[in-house]
Amino acid sequence: MNTIGADIVLKTLAEEGVEVIFGYPGANTLPLHDRLAEGPIRHYLMRHEQAAAHAADGYARATGKVGVCLATSGPGATNLVTGIATAYMDSTPLVAITAQVDSDLWGRDAFQETDIIGITMPITKHSFMVRDVTQLASSLRQAFQLASTGRTGPVLVDIPKDILSAPCGDQPKKIPTAPPKRIEHPEQIERIAQALNRSERPVIIIGGGVKLGDACERASEFVQKAQIPFVTTMMGIGSVASANGFNLGFIGMHGNELANRTIHQADFILALGTRFTERSTSVIEEFAPLATVAQIDIDATSIGKNIKVDLAYEGEIQDALTALIPLIVPREREGWMGRIRVERDLQEAKLKDGGCGQAGNLIRKIQAAMPRETIVVPDVGLNQIWTVRTWQSHSPRSLLTSGGMGTMGFSVPAAIGAKLGAPDRDVVVICGDGGFYMNIQELATISSYRLPIKIVVINNGHLGMIRQIQDLFYESRFTTSELGETVDLTAVAKGFGIPAERVAVDEDPAEAIARMASAEGPYMLEAMVDQNNYVYPIIPPGASNMEMICGK
Amino acid sequence: MAIEERTISMLVNNQPGVLSRIAGIFSSRGYNIRSLCVAETTNPEVSRITLTSRAESDFTEKIKKQLDKLVDIISVTDFTGAPAVQRELMLISLRLTPENRREILRAIDLFGCRVVAMSEDYLIMEITANKDKTAAILRYFEPFGVEEMNRTGAIAVFRQKREG
Numbered sequence: 001m002n003t004i005g006a007d008i009v010l011k012t013l014a015e016e017g018v019e020v021i022f023g024y025p026g027a028n029t030l031p032l033h034d035r036l037a038e039g040p041i042r043h044y045l046m047r048h049e050q051a052a053a054h055a056a057d058g059y060a061r062a063t064g065k066v067g068v069c070l071a072t073s074g075p076g077a078t079n080l081v082t083g084i085a086t087a088y089m090d091s092t093p094l095v096a097i098t099a100q101v102d103s104d105l106w107g108r109d110a111f112q113e114t115d116i117i118g119i120t121m122p123i124t125k126h127s128f129m130v131r132d133v134t135q136l137a138s139s140l141r142q143a144f145q146l147a148s149t150g151r152t153g154p155v156l157v158d159i160p161k162d163i164l165s166a167p168c169g170d171q172p173k174k175i176p177t178a179p180p181k182r183i184e185h186p187e188q189i190e191r192i193a194q195a196l197n198r199s200e201r202p203v204i205i206i207g208g209g210v211k212l213g214d215a216c217e218r219a220s221e222f223v224q225k226a227q228i229p230f231v232t233t234m235m236g237i238g239s240v241a242s243a244n245g246f247n248l249g250f251i252g253m254h255g256n257e258l259a260n261r262t263i264h265q266a267d268f269i270l271a272l273g274t275r276f277t278e279r280s281t282s283v284i285e286e287f288a289p290l291a292t293v294a295q296i297d298i299d300a301t302s303i304g305k306n307i308k309v310d311l312a313y314e315g316e317i318q319d320a321l322t323a324l325i326p327l328i329v330p331r332e333r334e335g336w337m338g339r340i341r342v343e344r345d346l347q348e349a350k351l352k353d354g355g356c357g358q359a360g361n362l363i364r365k366i367q368a369a370m371p372r373e374t375i376v377v378p379d380v381g382l383n384q385i386w387t388v389r390t391w392q393s394h395s396p397r398s399l400l401t402s403g404g405m406g407t408m409g410f411s412v413p414a415a416i417g418a419k420l421g422a423p424d425r426d427v428v429v430i431c432g433d434g435g436f437y438m439n440i441q442e443l444a445t446i447s448s449y450r451l452p453i454k455i456v457v458i459n460n461g462h463l464g465m466i467r468q469i470q471d472l473f474y475e476s477r478f479t480t481s482e483l484g485e486t487v488d489l490t491a492v493a494k495g496f497g498i499p500a501e502r503v504a505v506d507e508d509p510a511e512a513i514a515r516m517a518s519a520e521g522p523y524m525l526e527a528m529v530d531q532n533n534y535v536y537p538i539i540p541p542g543a544s545n546m547e548m549i550c551g552k
Numbered sequence: 553m554a555i556e557e558r559t560i561s562m563l564v565n566n567q568p569g570v571l572s573r574i575a576g577i578f579s580s581r582g583y584n585i586r587s588l589c590v591a592e593t594t595n596p597e598v599s600r601i602t603l604t605s606r607a608e609s610d611f612t613e614k615i616k617k618q619l620d621k622l623v624d625i626i627s628v629t630d631f632t633g634a635p636a637v638q639r640e641l642m643l644i645s646l647r648l649t650p651e652n653r654r655e656i657l658r659a660i661d662l663f664g665c666r667v668v669a670m671s672e673d674y675l676i677m678e679i680t681a682n683k684d685k686t687a688a689i690l691r692y693f694e695p696f697g698v699e700e701m702n703r704t705g706a707i708a709v710f711r712q713k714r715e716g
Binding site for chain 1: 568614618
C-alpha cells in the first residue's frame with residue numbers, strides 16, 4: 001500500500017506515544033479509520049462523539065498523558081464541542097482530530113461541512129487546519145507539544161479528507177525539541193518565602209494545577225516542612241495526602257466550613273495552581289480579607305485574573321516549590337493551629353454526617369468495599385458534591401471530576417477513558433439519574449468491550465441540586481426539575497448487557513455493594529435516595545464564603 | 553479605574569484565522585475594538601496589527617497576557633502614553649457651494665490637508681494626523697455638510713531613542 005496522509009497521522013500519533021484513540025467514523029474520517037487496522041494504536045468505538053471527547057479527557061486525567069479523540073466533519077465535530085470545553089476548563093491535555101470535507105469543497109456548504117476551527121476557537125489552546133499533506137506531521141507534533149506543555153489543554157487538528165488520502169512520502173522524523181525555557185525569578189520566590197516566614201496565620205491553597213504540574217510530592221514535602229495548614233479547591237482534592245492533620249478540606253460554595261472559615265482569618269495565603277474561580281471564593285471582595293496573597297501559577301493570565309495578588313511567581317509549580325522549600329523556616333504556630341483545632345471540633349460537632357445524609361453513607365460504604373487505589377468518577381450535581389465531600393482520595397489521579405465546566409454526562413464516558421488508561425485500577429462511577437441519561441448510550445461501549453466499570457446511579461427522581469436551589473432560594477417552586485421514577489434503570493442496564501440491581505440507601509445496601517465490588521465485569525447499582533437528601537452546608541447566591549447555611 | 557483609549561500593536565504570523573483569534577480575545581472579555589489596521593511587514597510572513605480600544609488601566613496587562621498566549625502572536629507592544637508617533641489617514645468629501653468654497657479651501661490650507669479630487673461643486677480631501685487632530689478637523693468641517701468620511705485607524709511607531 002502506498003503511503004497516504006492517514007498513515008502519516010497514525011505514525012505521528014505512535015511517535016507521540018499514543019496507544020489509545022476514542023473515536024467515531026464518518027465518510028470523511030474513512031481514509032484514517034481504514035488504516036487503523038495496520039498499526040499498533042487501539043481505537044475504541046464510542047456511541048457518541050461527545051463521549052469520545054470525555055473518554056479521551058478521562059484517559060488523560062487518569063494517566064497524565066495526552067488523550068486523543070477522533071470525529072468526522074460536521075455533526076461529528078460539533079458533538080465534540082462539550083467535551084473539548086470540559087477539557088479546556090479543567091486544563092486537560094487533549095488532542096482532538098476532526099476530519100474535514102475535501103479542500104475543494106470548503107466554503108460551499110458541502111455535506112457535513114462545518115467551520116469547527118471557528119466554533120472551537122474560544123475553547124482550545126490552539127487549532128490547526130492542515131492545508132497541505134507535507135504539514136501533517138508537523139501540525140500534529142505541535143498539537144501534542146502545545147496540549148502537554150505550559151497550562152495544559154485541548155488542541156484541535158482539522159484534516160480535510162483529500163489530505164488524509166493524499167499519497168505522500170515519509171515525513172521527517174521528530175526532531176527532539178529543547179526542553180521549554182524555564183522562567184527564573186529567584187527574588188520573587190525569596191519574597192514569597194520571607195512573607196510566609198513572617199506570617200502568623202498562613203494557609204496554602206492547593207488548586208488543580210498542582211496535579212497537572214506533577215507537583216504533588218513537592219507540595220506534600222512543602223506542607224510537612226513548613227508545618228502549615230492547607231485547603232484545596234475542588235480540583236485540588238487528593239493532591240496532598242489527607243491524613244496529616246494539616247488538610248482543612250476544600251473551599252467554596254459546597255466546600256468545608258472549616259476551610260472557608262480558616263481562609264477568612266488567614267494573614268497569608270500561598271495559592272498554588274488555582275485561578276480563584278467564583279465557585280471557590282464566592283464574593284471575591286470578602287474572600288481572605290486579612291491576607292497577603294501570593295500566587296504561583298504556570299499561566300500568566302491566571303495570575304491576578306480574579307483576585308488582587310501581592311506576590312506572584314509565574315512558572316512550573318514544581319520548580320517554584322523546589323526553590324521555596326529550602327527557604328522556609330519551620331515554625332510552630334501554636335496559637336493558629338490551636339484556633340484551627342477548636343474550629344474543627346466545632347464544625348465536626350455541627351455536621352455529624354458530613355452534610356450528605358444517607359447518600360454520603362452509601363458512598364462511604366462503596367469506598368470501603370473497593371480497593372484503596374480505586375478511581376472514582378463522579379458526575380455533576382448533588383452526586384458530585386456528595387462524592388467529593390465523602391470519598392477519601394489517597395492519590396492525585398483518584399478523583400476525576402468536571403470542575404470548571406460542570407458537565408453533566410461526563411462520568412460514564414470519562415470512566416471508560418480512565419479504565420483504559422489505568423487497567424489495573426478499579427473504576428467507580430457515581431452518577432445521578434439526570435447525568436446518567438445524558439450519556440446513557442455509552443453503556444453499549446462498556447458492554448461491548450466488557451470494561452469492568454462499576455456504575456452507581458444515585459436516583460432521586462430529580463435534578464437534585466436544582467431542586468435544592470429551588471427549595472432554598474426559589475420558595476420551593478419545583479419547576480422543571482422532576483425526572484420522575486417511571487424508568488427502571490436496572491432494566492435499561494440489563495438491556496445493554498450489564499448486570500444491575502436496585503437498592504434503597506436507607507435499607508442496608510452492603511450486600512449489593514459487595515456483589516458489585518466482586519463482579520468480574522461491569523455492574524450497575526441503582527441506589528434509590530430521598531429527594532430531600534440535599535447537601536449542606538451551602539453558600540446562598542451572592543453571599544460570601546463566611547455565610548454557609550446548614551438548612552432551610 | 554479610569555477608562556481611556558489604548559493603542560496596542562502586535563506582530564503576528566501572516567496566516568488565515570489569526571485576526572479572528574485576536575478579535576475573540578477582545579470580544580469574549582467585552583472589549584470593543586475601536587480601530588484596526590492590518591498590513592504585512594517587510595517580512596511577508598509577518599503582519600503588524602495595530603488596534604485601539606477604550607478600557608481601564610489594567611486592561612493592557614490582562615489583555616497582553618492573553619494575547620501573548622496565542623501561538624501566532626510574535627510580540628505585543630502597548631503604545632498608550634509611550635513616546636511614539638501615531639498617525640491615521642482620513643478622507644472627507646464635501647459638497648461645495650459658491651458661499652462656502654472660499655472658506656473651505658482656506659481651512660484646508662491652514663490645517664495642512666490635501667485636496668485629492670475636486671470638481672466645481674465637490675471636493676475630497678486627505679488628512680494624515682494623529683487622532684486628536686483628525687477629530688478636530690472633522691469637527692471643523694462637519695457644519696459644511698460632510699458627504700462621506702472614512703479613516704484608517706491609528707498606526708504607530710516608537711520614536712528612536714537618542715544615543716547617550
